[in-house]
Amino acid sequence: MPYFDAASAAPLHPVARQALLASLDEGWADPARLYREGRRARLLLDAAREAAAEAVGCRADELVFTPSGTRAVHAGVSGALAGRRRVGNRLVVSAVEHSSVLHAGEVHAAAGGTVAEVPVDRSGAVDAGAFAAALGEGTALACLQSANHEVGTEQPVAEVAEACRGVGVPLLVDAAQSLGWGPVEGGWSLLAASAHKWGGPAGVGLLAVRKGVRFAPQGPSDERESGRAPGFENLPAIVAAAASLRAVRAEAAAEGAQLRALVDRIRARVPELVPDVEVVGDPVRRLPHLVTFSCLYVDGETLLHELDREGFSVSSGSSCTSSTLTPSHVLRAMGVLSEGNVRVSLPAGTAEEDVDRFLDVLPGVVAGVRERLGVPAAPAAAPAAGPGxxxxxxxxxxxxxxxxxxxxxxxxxxxxxxxxxxxxxxxxxxxxxxxxxxxxxxxxxxxxxxxxxxxxxxxxxx
Amino acid sequence: MPYFDAASAAPLHPVARQALLASLDEGWADPARLYREGRRARLLLDAAREAAAEAVGCRADELVFTPSGTRAVHAGVSGALAGRRRVGNRLVVSAVEHSSVLHAGEVHAAAGGTVAEVPVDRSGAVDAGAFAAALGEGTALACLQSANHEVGTEQPVAEVAEACRGVGVPLLVDAAQSLGWGPVEGGWSLLAASAHKWGGPAGVGLLAVRKGVRFAPQGPSDERESGRAPGFENLPAIVAAAASLRAVRAEAAAEGAQLRALVDRIRARVPELVPDVEVVGDPVRRLPHLVTFSCLYVDGETLLHELDREGFSVSSGSSCTSSTLTPSHVLRAMGVLSEGNVRVSLPAGTAEEDVDRFLDVLPGVVAGVRERLGVPAAPAAAPAAGPGxxxxxxxxxxxxxxxxxxxxxxxxxxxxxxxxxxxxxxxxxxxxxxxxxxxxxxxxxxxxxxxxxxxxxxxxxx
Known part of the structure; x- marks a missing residue:
């Protein structure tokens, strides 16, 4: 039964499972304690931090573990904004950031701060020059994802980081979708990520804050995780997260090439097989495993339901599949069709046959939905006269x-x-x-x- | 190798381990998704919530899962205070609350709120009347632990809850130490707990908010956990937490009786075996598995180190074992000796022989530390004359x-x-x-x- 929604949550990587099991026995004690069980837990925690920092490309003492990628973003945004309160209260974000960034921005705005959204083009990418131009007076923080979670488009992070550095604004990169594929290039200041996106367990996020970045953690804190992530460390999951990050990185080049070929096939074949489809997102500068398309005259919920009946698990940015009844803010910002939207994100090891079967099944499913909705064929020839x-x-x-x-x-x-x-x-x-x-x-x-x-x-x- | 620090973190209960393993396979997907993996995850999450709510004694829709007990307390305190902002900004807490409550209070005070601490007696208990008297004008929230984490003393929660109800003040109960032993009696309004204290995994806390309690979640939120705990749910751990809570509850009466007998033995024997010892905490109204004593003329760090060398893992509220160089706020509030402090908290299934061996070893360890510190024997007979x-x-x-x-x-x-x-x-x-x-x-x-x-x-x- 093919699961094609790795961008929501990747199935647990075998290395993550193995590490989790091992550290359930070795890593349940409090790493702050001095007795042997505590020292053992501390060693595991330190080793996990070293491994994660190496994969991120930062120092171990710059990285803390949080309970999720969402919490890493929330803590990173609020801490960086508070650390630069004297500079100003302007937050600059791309219009297609993950909802965790936008929610943090809403809280900032509700507290009297300013949030500036940098628009994207039809491919979903920001223009680095436009982003730089948005870094106006009083900008405390800028946020840019490494790659978009809904359409896979990579953002010009290195260029934007350089522009930010030029004006002394820290850049927070939400690397949730890309960290398993490789480190984020460029001179970012803060970085957030989420383990269950790369095949690690749920319950672990990462927040890296480069030395020298002004950072004032908000809310109650304790002595754990450098005062940046309160609460007892979820050590078995942390160990599993770090071990699996290392493992997926070792496999990333080969795995990425295979999935990219499969995604290329979907990108090419879907518009041939299904009439009135728009494939969205940048065709080249994109995540290897993710492709999104929208089908005219189709409602996303029915489409997902029918694909699920055929055994395919995918997600959608269509309005009718969300509780809010609004289309995904990403599709809106891109200005692309939102109805009948399907995001396919392939997990590691996806079989070619499963992709082929998806391509076999999709045209009939879309046609069936359209038929039930009474979709007209091509418009009639224009009448010579008639109501204007x-x-x-x-x-x-x-x-x-x-x-x-x-x-x-x-x-x-x-x-x-x-x-x-x-x-x-x-x-x-x-x-x-x-x-x-x-x-x-x-x-x-x-x-x-x-x-x-x-x-x-x-x-x-x- | 006996581990006697269950109050910091209990070893994983076998049921927790089993449930965690099973739900690594079944519960890794996003419970918000409509495809089969998501529906399966949602069923697991719903069942876990039902089970946890039954153990807590609340409705399932009153309970959310958080990433830790600490985060449950932080979210509960900030949400309840914000929900009653119009009433006032006074927060009433006992002087011996867990640091997570006190840290939440510090943030409240830094934002201009008032925090009133209700003192405790030498046993560590608040007086219900004194607590009631502290519920002055403009009290938005009161917090009282069900039982103290350092000395085991149970608090008069039911009486305090009644007093709170009488004046319309919500009571938040930190039940982290007691929830595995039984539900919290009385008419509390909010309740927080932590799974790794009862043998569940790290990474799971509970926050229950009774219907009708004004509650305004603070900070960024998303659609997860009723908007009260943002971020992807740590589902395998949540399932394990709920399953193990049910399991430890089924064993609580028998297990509690056994551990209480062992703790009674420690309480009785330590003062007989070791000179100049003060056993602290209420001798009757207390957690079954926890006993704390302080040894005159002994430094806590050396004592812990020597006990660790003998194979015993315990913790301490002495100043020299903490990074802050101040004795535990609990011992300070009780006004008891803080030096040479040892907390013994027995995990389920502790063997009688291990307790006996602890009692065999302890006197020599304490005597050794005292000898090295050059502790005097009894004072000399008073000199007839000498410097006044x-x-x-x-x-x-x-x-x-x-x-x-x-x-x-x-x-x-x-x-x-x-x-x-x-x-x-x-x-x-x-x-x-x-x-x-x-x-x-x-x-x-x-x-x-x-x-x-x-x-x-x-x-x-x-």
């Missing part, structure tokens, strides 16, 4: 219905005529313009609808 | 030297004469009065010494 404008009321209807309703009637207006879609679904704002781009129709704009919701206006051009 | 007062300069000398120097010269002054000890070691403030109480001498008082440090005055009475 039509209004479609999709208020209260969820993604992808507003777009499907638009597609159904576009054939009824002449070239030059307009269709206005009334919709209150958040995804429509993203998907109606994306549909226009894919279909070669003109997106005129949106405005508040008197009936409530928004009115999206599309002009037929062909 | 003596000054001993122990500035710069660490515990237990100032007390030993006092003991050496007390015989040189006549009855009615005084010895003044100059000392700058924090433990002297606690241990000189305690020595006087044990020796039947009069403690006159202390004042700033012109030479620096403090001058402690003792009058010979016999």
């Amino acid at each position: 404008s039509l209004v479609v009321d999709a208020l209260g209807r969820r993604c992808p219905i507003p777009v499907i309703e638009l597609a159904k009637v576009i054939g009824d207006v002449p070239v030059g005529g307009t269709v206005t879609v009334l919709a209150d679904d958040e995804a429509a704002r993203l998907d109606i313009p994306a549909w226009c781009a894919m279909r070669g129709q003109e997106y005129v704009g949106e405005e508040d609808a008197p009936e409530g919701g928004r009115a999206y206006v599309v002009r037929r051009t062909s | 007062s003596l000054v001993v300069d122990a500035l710069g000398r660490r515990c237990p030297i100032p007390v030993i120097e006092l003991a050496k010269v007390i015989g040189d002054v006549p009855v009615g004469g005084t010895v003044t000890v100059l000392a700058d070691d924090e433990a002297a403030r606690l241990d000189i009065p305690a020595w006087c109480a044990m020796r039947g001498q009069e403690y006159v008082g202390e004042e700033d010494a012109p030479e620096g440090g403090r001058a402690y005055v003792v009058r010979r009475t016999s």
Whole structure:
């Protein structure tokens, strides 16, 4: 049963399992104690820190273990902001950071701080120059992921780090998705990561803070982990995390090449096999194991459900698969189609046959969903005459219905005529313009609808 | 090799180990995902929450899992204080709470809040009436441990909870030391605990917040654990924590009776076997597995080291075993001797022979340490005449030297004469009065010494 959602959580690496078992026996005691069980635990903790620091590319005394990648980001952002409070309260982040960074930013903003978001292009990448330009007066901290968790696009971290260094702003890199593949290049100041993303156990994050970076840990602290991560150390998991990081690094070149070839196959074949698909994310500068595409006229939840029935576990940034009913902020920032979104992230050792079977199954699954939703074939030839404008009321209807309703009637207006879609679904704002781009129709704009919701206006051009 | 420090971290219970292993295979995926691995993880998480809630005595939707007991306390205190910000900013705690509670209080005080400490008696217990009296105007939250982690004394939680309820103040109970032994009685509002204290794995704490308690989680949050504990759930450890809590509860009555008998033996025999020992903590209302005593004229670090050489792992609240050079705040609040302090906390299944061997070994170890420190025998008969007062300069000398120097010269002054000890070691403030109480001498008082440090005055009475 192929599991294709390694970017959410990778299955436990055999080395992690082995190390975890061994340290359940050797590493359950308090490493702060002086008796033999405590000394043994301390040795394990020290060795794990050395190994993790080497993989990160920092000194052991610059690295602490946290209970998760999310907590590492929260502690890193709040500590770095507080450490530079005198400089200012401006936080600069990319628009496609992981939610943990954005949540930390929300807390900062609620406390009176400023958060500036640097936009991304359609591939999901920030422009290093634009990022540098955002490092205005009073910038206390900048955050940039090493690679995006939803679309796999790598960010220009080294260039941005250089720009940050030039103006004396520390850069926090969220390396959660990439650390298993290699160290983060460039002169970053803080780095956060999460063990269960590389095949380590849950319950372990890393936070590295370079010497010389002003850092003031926030919230209650204790004597553990240099005062940066309170609470009893989760030692067996820490040992397993460090051991598996070393192991996946040793395998990264070979594994990465294999998965990259499989992802290349998906990137190439999906648009050939499935009509009306947009593959998103940078085709070259990307994580080796991750590919994302969106299928027009498909709702993500049904698609995921059908793929699950076929035995494939994938995730989605579509609005209808999240509890918030808004499409993923990453897809929104990229301005790409969000409906029928599928993220495939291959775990180490994925079999070629499983990818082939996925490619066999996908077209039928998408076609089935579209059929049930009553998706129109190509629009009818433009009528010579007819109403110059039509209004479609999709208020209260969820993604992808507003777009499907638009597609159904576009054939009824002449070239030059307009269709206005009334919709209150958040995804429509993203998907109606994306549909226009894919279909070669003109997106005129949106405005508040008197009936409530928004009115999206599309002009037929062909 | 007997490990007698279960109160720091209990060895992993076999059920915890078994459950952890099983859920490494079944519970590594993201419980928020809808595919089969995610659904399986969600089922495990839900079942663990049900089991833990039943053991705590709350509803499943009142309980969240946190990365540690410390983090549960921090989240509970900050969330409850913020939830009642309009009522006031007064936090009431006992003087002997775990450092995680006190650290949360320090952060509250640094942000402008008030923290009131309720004192304890020599047994380590608060008086319920005194606690109730401290619940003054503007009290947002009260915190009381179920039982003390250093001396084992149980607190009158049910009475205090009733007093809190009477004035509408929520009570947070830190049940870290007692939850494995049974549910916390009484009408508490919030409860925190830590799995590795009951034989569960590291990396799991519990926070229960009763419905109706105003609670505003602080810091960044996400959609996990009802917004009260951000970050990917450490599911295998959570499953192991819940399974082992159920298992230790099933064994608690029998196990508790056995350990109580062993602790009773230690409590009775140590003062018979070792001269100048004070057994501290309530002799009856206490945890079954924990006993603490202090040995006059002994330094804690050497004592722990010698016991470790004999194969016994214990901990200590003496100043010289901590990095801060101050005696444990618990011993200070109780006003008991802090030097030569030993905490014995027996893990489940402790063998009677191991306790007997400990009792065999202890007298020689203590005598050896005293001999090396040059401890005087009984004071000489009072001289008929001689200097009416003596000054001993122990500035710069660490515990237990100032007390030993006092003991050496007390015989040189006549009855009615005084010895003044100059000392700058924090433990002297606690241990000189305690020595006087044990020796039947009069403690006159202390004042700033012109030479620096403090001058402690003792009058010979016999």
